Amino acid sequence: MNGLMRTARQRPVLSYVVLTLLWSFFFWGLILTITPAGTLLEQPMKPAAFGFMMLGLIGPTFASLICTRLIYGKGSIRALYARLGMWRMGVWGLMIVIPLLINLVQLAAYGMLGGNTAINIGERLPMGLMFGVFAGLLEEFGWRGFMQPHLQKHFSPFVSALIVGLVWGGVWHGFADYIGIAQEGATKLALILLLGPALLTAYAVMLAALYNKTRGSMLACVGFHFFISFSGLVFEIPFANDGERVTWALISVGLAWAVALVIAFAAGMFAKAPDLVPQKV
Numbered sequence: 001m002n003g004l005m006r007t008a009r010q011r012p013v014l015s016y017v018v019l020t021l022l023w024s025f026f027f028w029g030l031i032l033t034i035t036p037a038g039t040l041l042e043q044p045m046k047p048a049a050f051g052f053m054m055l056g057l058i059g060p061t062f063a064s065l066i067c068t069r070l071i072y073g074k075g076s077i078r079a080l081y082a083r084l085g086m087w088r089m090g091v092w093g094l095m096i097v098i099p100l101l102i103n104l105v106q107l108a109a110y111g112m113l114g115g116n117t118a119i120n121i122g123e124r125l126p127m128g129l130m131f132g133v134f135a136g137l138l139e140e141f142g143w144r145g146f147m148q149p150h151l152q153k154h155f156s157p158f159v160s161a162l163i164v165g166l167v168w169g170g171v172w173h174g175f176a177d178y179i180g181i182a183q184e185g186a187t188k189l190a191l192i193l194l195l196g197p198a199l200l201t202a203y204a205v206m207l208a209a210l211y212n213k214t215r216g217s218m219l220a221c222v223g224f225h226f227f228i229s230f231s232g233l234v235f236e237i238p239f240a241n242d243g244e245r246v247t248w249a250l251i252s253v254g255l256a257w258a259v260a261l262v263i264a265f266a267a268g269m270f271a272k273a274p275d276l277v278p279q280k281v
Helices: 002-010 012-029 045-058 060-070 074-083 090-112 121-151 158-178 185-213 219-234 242-266
Strands: none
Touching: 002 012, 002 060, 012 045, 012 060, 012 121, 012 158, 045 121, 045 242, 060 074, 060 121, 060 158, 060 219, 074 121, 074 219, 090 185, 090 219, 090 242, 121 158, 121 219, 158 185, 185 219
């Protein structure tokens, strides 16, 4: 135990990332023993595969709880979760709806250009709500609650957000997308890169600004993440072909990065950030 505590205290970010990936990849790897990559979301979804998917999703927050307790001791987990009650966000709290607006703008633009936008919102709503709530609560206490503030001890918020985004979107989410995305070959690779490291790193920049400007409100970060998953599922465009899917993924990335850079400059993310690491209470 002393060795684990020493390692976590000396290398908090590395310890967190390794633990997250080991946990999530173990359970997600078990999915591939049940169903081939790309077939996970085919209906009806296999119950065991769904269970392993949800267990893997726990990884970021599970790792944050372990590392927080090892580093800061008794009371630290309560201090971390107390940030879920920080509801006074000011004007920066309005940021939580940005993912929803981005997805609605894309859907409207696709329709204006002649695409089919007939979607059954009622049919998609239960899954969107479920994934929105679970993704926010099971991920944000790790990526923003632990990793972002620890990186900010050494780097600017912007650089820290890039690192978080590449681990979150490029490595962790990349494996999840490999399992979940149905397309094959170059299309699958393009979608993994665009929807993972490219898009989620832009969202990581926005989330870092939101985290810092709300003084570490996890309620704000969970709400933002809810709208990433919820609106991405409920308002997903029914593309006519894979070429359209990749093209609009590129558009989504460009739009998200335009918003992210405006927010980064407005939030002063290129300078030293306040210390918002949850401490022992």
